[in-house]
Amino acid sequence: MLGYILKRAISLTVSLCLASIIIFSVVEIAPGDPASFMLGINAQEDTIAALRAELGLDQDKLSRYFSWVSGMIKGDFGTSYTYRSPVSDMIKERIWVSLPLALYALLISTFIAFPAGIYAATQRGKAGDAAVMGATQFGIAIPNFWFAMILVVIFALKLRWFSAGGFVEWENGILLSLKSLTLPAIALALPQASILSRVMRSALIETLSEDYIRTARAKGFGKKAVIWRHALRNALIPVLTIIGLQFSFLMAGAIIIEQVFFLPGLGRLVFQAITQRDLIVVESVVMLLVFAVITVNFIVDVAYAVVDPRLRRRV
Amino acid sequence: MFQSKKIIAAGAFALFAGAGLSLSAQSDITVAMQLEPPHLDPTSAAAGAIDSVLYSNVFEGLTRFASDGSIIAGLAESWDISGDGTVYTFKLRSGVNFHDGSLMDANDVKFSLDRARAEDSTNAQKALFSGITDVAVVDNTTVKVSLDKPNGSFLFNMAWGDAVIVAPESIEGIKNNPVGTGAFTFKNWVQGDRIELSRNPNYWGAKPALENVTFKFISDPTAAFAAVMAQDVDVFTGFPAPENLPQFEADPRFQVLEGSTEGETILSTNNKMPPLDNVKVRKAIAHAIDRQAIIDGAMFGYGTPIGTHFAPHNPDYVDLTGNSNYDPKLSKKLLAEAGLSDGFTTTLKLPPPSYARRGGEIIASQLRAVGIETEISNLEWAQWLEQVFRGKDYGLTIVSHTEPMDIGIYARPDYYFQYDNPEFQSLMTELNGTTDPAKRSSMLKKAQRIISDDYVNGYLFELAFTTVANAKVRGLWKNAPTQATDLTGVSWAD
Numbered sequence: 001m002l003g004y005i006l007k008r009a010i011s012l013t014v015s016l017c018l019a020s021i022i023i024f025s026v027v028e029i030a031p032g033d034p035a036s037f038m039l040g041i042n043a044q045e046d047t048i049a050a051l052r053a054e055l056g057l058d059q060d061k062l063s064r065y066f067s068w069v070s071g072m073i074k075g076d077f078g079t080s081y082t083y084r085s086p087v088s089d090m091i092k093e094r095i096w097v098s099l100p101l102a103l104y105a106l107l108i109s110t111f112i113a114f115p116a117g118i119y120a121a122t123q124r125g126k127a128g129d130a131a132v133m134g135a136t137q138f139g140i141a142i143p144n145f146w147f148a149m150i151l152v153v154i155f156a157l158k159l160r161w162f163s164a165g166g167f168v169e170w171e172n173g174i175l176l177s178l179k180s181l182t183l184p185a186i187a188l189a190l191p192q193a194s195i196l197s198r199v200m201r202s203a204l205i206e207t208l209s210e211d212y213i214r215t216a217r218a219k220g221f222g223k224k225a226v227i228w229r230h231a232l233r234n235a236l237i238p239v240l241t242i243i244g245l246q247f248s249f250l251m252a253g254a255i256i257i258e259q260v261f262f263l264p265g266l267g268r269l270v271f272q273a274i275t276q277r278d279l280i281v282v283e284s285v286v287m288l289l290v291f292a293v294i295t296v297n298f299i300v301d302v303a304y305a306v307v308d309p310r311l312r313r314r315v
Numbered sequence: 316m317f318q319s320k321k322i323i324a325a326g327a328f329a330l331f332a333g334a335g336l337s338l339s340a341q342s343d344i345t346v347a348m349q350l351e352p353p354h355l356d357p358t359s360a361a362a363g364a365i366d367s368v369l370y371s372n373v374f375e376g377l378t379r380f381a382s383d384g385s386i387i388a389g390l391a392e393s394w395d396i397s398g399d400g401t402v403y404t405f406k407l408r409s410g411v412n413f414h415d416g417s418l419m420d421a422n423d424v425k426f427s428l429d430r431a432r433a434e435d436s437t438n439a440q441k442a443l444f445s446g447i448t449d450v451a452v453v454d455n456t457t458v459k460v461s462l463d464k465p466n467g468s469f470l471f472n473m474a475w476g477d478a479v480i481v482a483p484e485s486i487e488g489i490k491n492n493p494v495g496t497g498a499f500t501f502k503n504w505v506q507g508d509r510i511e512l513s514r515n516p517n518y519w520g521a522k523p524a525l526e527n528v529t530f531k532f533i534s535d536p537t538a539a540f541a542a543v544m545a546q547d548v549d550v551f552t553g554f555p556a557p558e559n560l561p562q563f564e565a566d567p568r569f570q571v572l573e574g575s576t577e578g579e580t581i582l583s584t585n586n587k588m589p590p591l592d593n594v595k596v597r598k599a600i601a602h603a604i605d606r607q608a609i610i611d612g613a614m615f616g617y618g619t620p621i622g623t624h625f626a627p628h629n630p631d632y633v634d635l636t637g638n639s640n641y642d643p644k645l646s647k648k649l650l651a652e653a654g655l656s657d658g659f660t661t662t663l664k665l666p667p668p669s670y671a672r673r674g675g676e677i678i679a680s681q682l683r684a685v686g687i688e689t690e691i692s693n694l695e696w697a698q699w700l701e702q703v704f705r706g707k708d709y710g711l712t713i714v715s716h717t718e719p720m721d722i723g724i725y726a727r728p729d730y731y732f733q734y735d736n737p738e739f740q741s742l743m744t745e746l747n748g749t750t751d752p753a754k755r756s757s758m759l760k761k762a763q764r765i766i767s768d769d770y771v772n773g774y775l776f777e778l779a780f781t782t783v784a785n786a787k788v789r790g791l792w793k794n795a796p797t798q799a800t801d802l803t804g805v806s807w808a809d
Contacts (some may be wrong), residue, residue, distance in 0.1 A: 027389035032697025038353060039439040040361020041731075051437045083506060084490040092507060143469075149537055156545045164541035166531070167508065185508055262542070263783060264507030271329045272507070275667075276353060277697040 004101050004305055012298045019290045020072075027283050033057075034081045034277040055081050068283065077284040082276045087284045090269060097167055097265035098258070103249040105188035110243065112193040117200025117239075122227065124205060132197060139194030140274050144253060148187035148260045155183060165261035184261045186255050192246050199242050203235035210234075246298070248293055329425045341807040342526035344544065344788070345375060345550040346800055347539065349555050351507065351532035351723040354490035355787045357432060357476040361439035363798035364716065365553070366476035368510055370799035373414075374479035374495035377405055377424065378470050384577075384628070384719070384796030387472050390419065391458075400465030400750050407456040411519045413482050414500040420544050421452040427480045428460065438476040440718075465748045467755055471720065476797065498803045499637050524790075524806035543569070543783050550784040550791065552800050555616040555669075563783045572782040575628045578715040581620060582669055582678060582773030583703075585710055587733040590659055597770035599649035600711075601639035603685040604678060610776050613673035617779035623763040624722050628794065631759040635767040639774065645684045659687025661710030665691060666699040670778065678713070678773075715778050719797055722759070723747075724792035725766050734771045 035051040036043065052058050071078055077087035120132035154166040158239075162183050168176040207213065208231050216226050255267030266285060273281035350364040357365045357374055379389035382512070391405040393738045399606070411419040430436060439728035449461040462469065472478060480556060485494035493501050498520065512528040531548055533539045536556040542548050543563070554560065563569040571640035582604070592594045610618040619627045622635030650656060665675040672693065689711065694702065703709045716724070726743035728735035739762065746758045780795040790804040 007337060019614075029604050031696065033701060034697075036700050036705060038360050038362065039437070039698045041700070041716075042442065042721075043361065043439050046434070047439065047441050047784065050435045053435075054437060084354050085506075093505075094507065117426060120802055149541075152538075152541045163547045164545040165533070165538050166542075166547060169505070259535045260538055262508075262531075262535065262538050264505060268507050272351070275697070278353075303390050 004051045005302060008298055008301050012294055015294050016046075016291065018296070020069055020231050020287060021065075023283055023286050024068065024291070026082070027279050028061060030277075032277045034279060037277045046299060068280070071228070072287065074123035079282040080273075080278055080281050082103070082273075082278045083281075085186065087281050090281065091266065091285060091288060094264060094266045094269050096170065096250065097181075098254055098267060100177075100186070101185055101254055101257075101263070101265060102247060104181050104185040104241065105192065106151060106247060108185055109193035109196055112189070113200055115198035116193075116197040118204060118227070118232070120197065121208065122223075123169050131202075132201070136194035136197050139190050142190065144187050144191055145260050146257045148184065148257055151183045151187055152260070165263065165265045167265075181263075184254075184257050184263060187260075188250055192250065196239065196246070200235070200239050203238045204231055207231045209279050219222035220278055226303040236262075246297070248289075251289065321368055326438035328700050335593075341809070342524065343529070344550065344739075344802070344805065344807075345528075345531055345548045345577065346527055346550040346552060346723065346802070347531040347533050347542060348538065349532070349534050351534075352510070353795055355493040355501070355504070355510075356489045357479055358427070358481060359437040359490075363714050364532075366798040368512075368595050369493060369495070369497075369501075370476045370479075370530070371497060371801040371803060372499045372512060373493055373497045373501055374476070374481070376473055376475070376479045378474040379800070380719075380797045382475050382792045382794065382796070384794065387469050389474070390424075394470070396750070400467075401462045402451070403460045403462070403469060405458045405460065407458065408519060409456050411496050412517055413485065413496055413776070414494045414515060415485055417482060417484055419480065419496050420455045420508070421458045421630070423480055423482050424458045425450045425452050425780060426483045426767050427478075430481075430486075430503070431478065440475060440728045443472040443475060443478060455551045455683070460596070460684050465750060467747060467750045468720065474582065476799070493708040499525075499528060502527075512740045519644065521803070523803045525802055528802055531802075546785070550782065550788060552699070552780075552782045552791075553795075554783045556759070557617050557779075557781065560615070560617070560781060560783070568786055570784050570786045570788070572784065572791060572793045573617060574780045574782070574792070575619065575626065575718040576778045576780045576795045577626050577721075577797070578717040578778030579624050579626065579721075580674070580713065580715040580775045580778050581624065583712045583714055583732050583773060584772050585707060585731075585733060586735070586771060587707070588661075590655060591654065591661065591710060595649045595653040595805055596655065597660075597773075598639075599646045599685065600682065601773050602642045602649065603682055603687065604639070604775070605641040605681055605771055606636070606775055607641075609674050609677050612677045613670055614776070614779065615779060618776035619779070621777050623767040623774055624725065624772070625759070625763050626719070629720075631756045633760050633763045635763060636774075638767045639770065642678055643681075643685050650686060654663070655685075655729070658688065660661070660688040660690065662705050662712045663691045663713075664699065664709045665693050665713060666696055667693075670715060673773065674713050678711075707731055707733060711773075713775070717798070722762055725762075725771060732772055734766070734769070736765065736769060739765050 004071040035048050035055060039048055039051060063138045068078060080087055080090060116132050120129045134309060142311060152164050155162045163180060166180060170177045213226055213231055216230050219236045254265060255271055258267040269286050335695040340348055348367055352365040352368055353360060353362050355365060356368060357369055375389050377389055378386050378389040381387045390408055390411060392408045393406045407421060412421055428444060428447060428450045431438045432447055446466050447460060448463050451459045453459050477738045481489060482494060498515050498518045500515045502511040504510045510530045514523055514526050533542055537541045539551060539554065540556050540559045543551050560571055584591050584597055606620040610616060620636050621627060622638050625632050663675055663679060665671045675691055679691055682689055682768045703712050723743050724730050725734055728739045742758060742762055745791045746755060749755050782791055784791055789806050789808055792801055
C-alpha cells in the first residue's frame with residue numbers, strides 16, 4: 001500500500017513539473033509584450049524599457065521560470081503586471097465567486113438529473129422516456145452562453161425577478177449572493193444535467209438487468225423497492241465518476257458564463273489577463289487549476305486502492 | 316444531502332424574495348463602461364479606462380479639458396507666459412488639499428512633472444513633458460516651468476490625464492489607492508467588478524450633486540444591453556452595441572447621447588511597403604473606399620466621415636473628404652497608371668474593436684471590387700502592438716487614433732505608417748514653436764491638406780461616442796474630448 005502511494009506521489013510531482021514547464025513556455029511564446037501593451041501607442045522606447053525593468057521582464061526566461069516556481073512552492077504566486085497586486089490575493093478574492101458558482105451548478109444539475117434519469121429508466125421505451133431523452137438531447141445541443149442570454153431576457157428583462165448580471169458579495173447576505181448566482185448556475189447546469197440524466201438512465205437500466213435484481217424481484221420485492229434499495233446504489237458509481245469529471249468542466253465553462261453575467265470570478269480574471277498579457281496571472285491561475293485537477297486525481301487513485309484491494313496488489 | 320437541500324430551498328426562496336432591488340437614493344449613481352482600469356495610476360499607463368474613471372473626478376492637473384474640448388484652468392488658477400514663449404509661470408489655487416488631508420502646493424507640482432519626465436519614468440505620454448528643462452518652485456503657490464523651445468500646445472499637454480498632479484506622500488500606493496485633489500475620493504475597488512467613489516467634502520470647487528458613484532465594468536456587448544435594459548446601471552458610457560441604440564431611443568426610460576470623440580478611425584497604410592509606397596496606389600485605395608457604407612455597415616450609422624487626420628468638431632478642421640471621394644473607376648485607372656492593372660495582394664491586420672473587425676470586412680470587399688485582394692488576419696491588441704505597431708509587419712490595418720490633436724504623429728518617420736515628408740516635419744516643428752492662435756490655425760489647416768494630398772492613410776470616420784443613460788440623469792458629457800467621465804456636474808432630475 002505504501003509503495004503504491006509513493007509511486008502515485010512521484011507521478012504527481014512529475015506531472016506538476018511538466019505542467020509548469022508547458023504552461024510557462026506556452027504563455028511566454030504567445031506574441032505580445034505586457035509593457036508595451038500597458039503603455040500604448042504613444043510610449044517612447046525608453047519608457048517601455050523602464051517598465052520592463054520594473055516588472056522584471058528584462059531578466060532571462062530561465063531565471064524568471066525558476067523564480068516563478070520557487071515562489072509558488074512558498075505560496076507566493078507573484079505580483080500581477082497590470083493590477084500590481086499579489087496574484088494569490090486576487091485568486092483568493094475570485095475563488096469565492098467561481099467555486100460557489102460551480103458547486104451551485106453542480107447541485108442544480110444533480111437535482112435535475114437524478115429524478116429525470118430514474119424516471120426515464122423506469123419508463124424505458126415509453127413516452128416518458130422519449131420525452132426525457134428528447135429534452136436532454138436539446139439540453140446538450142444548446143450552447144450555454146446562448147441559454148444564458150435567453151434566461152436574462154426572460155427573468156431579468158421581462159419578469160424582472162433577477163438582475164441582468166453582477167455579483168452581490170457574501171457580506172451582503174448569503175441569499176442575495178445566491179440569488180445573483182442563480183441564473184448563471186442554471187445556465188451552466190443545463191448541459192451538465194442533460195449529460196448526467198443520460199448517464200443515470202443507462203446506468204440504472206444496466207443495473208436493472210443484473211441477476212441480483214431478478215432475484216430480488218423473485219423474492220417478492222415491488223418494482224419501486226428494488227429500484228430504491230438495490231439498483232440505485234449500484235448505479236451511482238458511474239454517475240459519481242461523471243459528477244467528479246463535470247466539476248472541472250463547470251470551472252472552465254464559467255469563463256464564458258462569467259462574461260455574460262459580468263461576474264468577478266476566476267474565469268473573468270484569466271480572460272482579462274490573457275488580453276492584457278498579464279502573463280504571471282495567466283500562468284499562476286492555470287497552474288492552480290492543474291494542481292487542483294492532478295491532486296483530486298491523486299486522491300481518487302488512493303481512494304480506489306483503499307476500496308479495492310486488487311488495485312494495490314497489481315502495482 | 317440535507318445541507319444541499321437547504322441551499323436549493325434557499326435558492327428557490329431567493330427566486331421570489333427580492334424583485335426590484337435597484338432602489339438607490341437619488342444622489343447615488345452607477346456608471347458602467349466596457350473596460351476595467353488595469354490599475355489606478357493615470358500617470359503610468361496608456362489605458363483610457365483609468366482616465367475614464369479618475370480624470371477630473373479624483374485627479375486634476377494644472378489645466379483641464381472642458382466638455383467642449385477647450386482648455387480651462389485646473390489646479391493652476393492663472394498663468395503667465397514669457398515673451399519668448401519658453402517660461403510658464405503657474406499661479407496655483409491656494410487651500411487645495413489632497414484627499415489624505417495634505418496640502419497641494421508647488422512642491423507637488425514640481426514632483427509630478429519631474430517624475431513624469433525622469434529617466435526611469437513609466438509615463439505612457441512622456442513626450443508631453445519632453446520639452447521641459449526645469450521646474451522651479453518660486454513659492455508655495457507659484458511654479459515656474461522652463462521649456463527648451465516655445466511650445467504652443469504646452470497648456471493643452473498639461474490638461475492630459477497623464478499630467479495630473481500627484482503627491483509624493485501617496486505615490487507608493489497610487490496604483491491601488493489613488494489620492495488626488497478632485498471632487499470625489501476613492502473608496503473601494505472590487506477588482507473585476509467595480510470601483511466606488513464618494514463625494515469629497517473638502518473639495519475646493521463647486522460641490523458635486525452626487526454622493527456615491529459606482530463604476531461597473533461590463534465588457535460583453537450583450538451583457539451591456541441587458542444591464543441597461545434591466546436598469547441595473549444608470550449610465551453606460553461608450554455603449555458597445557450601436558445596433559441596440561434605436562431601441563433605447565424609443566424607450567422613454569432612457570436617453571441616448573451621441574457625441575464626438577478624438578478618435579480618427581483610419582485605414583493605416585504601410586508607406587514603405589511596395590506597392591503601397593506609391594502615392595498613386597494609396598490614392599487608388601482611398602477612392603475605392605465608400606466611407607458611408609462602412610459607417611452604416613460597421614457602426615450602424617454612428618460616425619462622421621473624415622478626409623484627413625483631424626477631428627471634425629475642431630474649429631480648425633478642413634473637410635477634405637472630397638479629396639478621396641468614392642470613385643472605383645478612378646481607382647482602377649490609378650492602379651493601371653501605377654502598372655498594377657491586374658491589382659495586387661496585401662495584408663489587412665485587424666485589432667479587436669468592432670469598427671476594425673466589421674469595417675475590415677467591408678473594406679476588403681470594396682478593395683476587391685477594384686482588384687486589390689487583402690489577406691485578413693484578426694489580432695489581439697498585444698499582438699497588434701508587436702506585429703503592426705512596433706514590427707511594422709503589415710500592409711493595411713484599421714485603428715482609431717484616440718489621442719486628441721495627434722496630427723504630429725505624421726512628423727515621425729519611424730511611426731508605424733512610416734510616412735517621411737520633410738515638408739510636413741518642418742511644418743510641425745514650426746507649429747510647436749508658434750503660440751499665435753491665427754498662425755497656428757492656418758498651419759494646422761495646411762498640415763491636414765498635406766497628409767490628405769499624400770494619401771498617407773485611408774481616412775474613414777471620426778468615432779462616435781454614445782452614452783445610454785436613465786432619462787432623469789442630467790449633466791453628462793455628450794462628447795469625449797478626452798477619455799473622461801466627468802461626474803462633477805452630474806445630477807438627478809426632480
